[in-house]
Amino acid sequence: MSCPKVLLVNWRDTRHPEGGGSERYVERMAEGLARRGYDVTIQCAAHANAPRDEMVAGVRFRRRGGRFSVYGWALLAIMTTRPDVVVDVQNGMPFFSRLVARCPVLVLVHHVHREQWRAVLGPALGRIGWFIESWLAPRLYRKCRYLTVSEVTRAELVRLGVAASRITVVHNGLDPVPRTRAAQDPDPTLVLVGRLVPHKRVEHAIDAVARLATRWPKLRLEVVGQGWWLRTLREHAELRDVQDRVTLHGWVDEQDKHEIIARSWLHLCPSVKEGWGVVIMEAAAHGVPSVAYRAAGGVAESIVDGTTGLLATDFDDFVRKVESLLDSASLRTEMGAAGRAWAAEFDWERSVDAFETAVFDVVSASSRS
Structure with missing residues (x-):
């Protein structure tokens, strides 16, 4: 089997003003797959820090839409680019990729957001967000494989109704830290x-x-x-x-x-x-x-x-x-x-190994069915 075309749909990228550790994880996985010959695209929101279209480390970035319209652009990308597998990165809100994808969908969840919905949106809208994440999404993606970054999140997903057998844990790697000149500060x-x-x-x-x-x-x-x-x-x-x-x-x-x-x-x-x-x-x-x-x-x-x-x-x-x-x-x-x-026990290549196995397994299973 030739290496699949992989589309990752994510809210942000690392160059976004609000980008962080979860975006770094997504990009490290994407870069690792690209090094191994995969055709990899990240579809995410547009922002002023980067162009709409760009190739970085073998990964194609397509930046379209804003905080909310990014979801519509992601669905359009799924329908028009015809990937072999979609990685739906659920930072609380799913992309609803399961509704339009004609290929397997892998769901990537860094953590569940029960406490954050209320903190960010207030009690009323927070309840709606938590309903979508905790009740609707597990049912919509009930036939999909899940990826997460810790056993703690795996257990939380199981409590939301996701079968443990469908969840694979792929830990974060760690970039080598640079040599520093600083000595420990004499003051606390x-x-x-x-x-x-x-x-x-x-x-x-x-x-x-x-x-x-x-x-x-x-x-x-x-x-x-x-x-x-x-x-x-x-x-x-x-x-x-x-x-x-x-x-x-x-x-x-x-x-x-x-x-x-x-x-x-x-x-x-x-x-x-x-x-x-x-x-x-x-x-x-x-x-x-x-x-x-x-x-x-x-x-x-x-x-x-x-x-x-x-x-x-x-x-x-x-x-x-x-x-x-x-x-x-x-x-x-x-x-x-x-x-x-x-x-020292964590590096990105080991993480990419596990991520690639998950991608390849769902594509192989789909081709046999």
């Missing part, structure tokens, strides 16, 4: 890297600094990332009277991001939900332990609790976990060494 320094949006709960990190400021008079928080929640976070830091301790860097390039991570004592990830947590693994590769919430999805896998970082049950516990690691240089060093070893 926390870092948070991510998009500045409500469900990332950067406020929890700011509140932790406020709670610990008396005991740690030189404690600082470095926040790396951009997003529409920036002004709210700046106001929140002023409200908590820690504006002089919190640096909101905005966007920085990859080298500067890694320099900031490498000089930090701890990495914080107070997000409501993450599919995996790429930056957790990047921090681990630099020997920097992470603290996150146990209920926040894939972070419960990307952090090996008690070994490469700590998982908290609620905000008070989050602060206690941060304080315990600030208190113990030996524990941070021990977790840092374990984190480096853990991060």
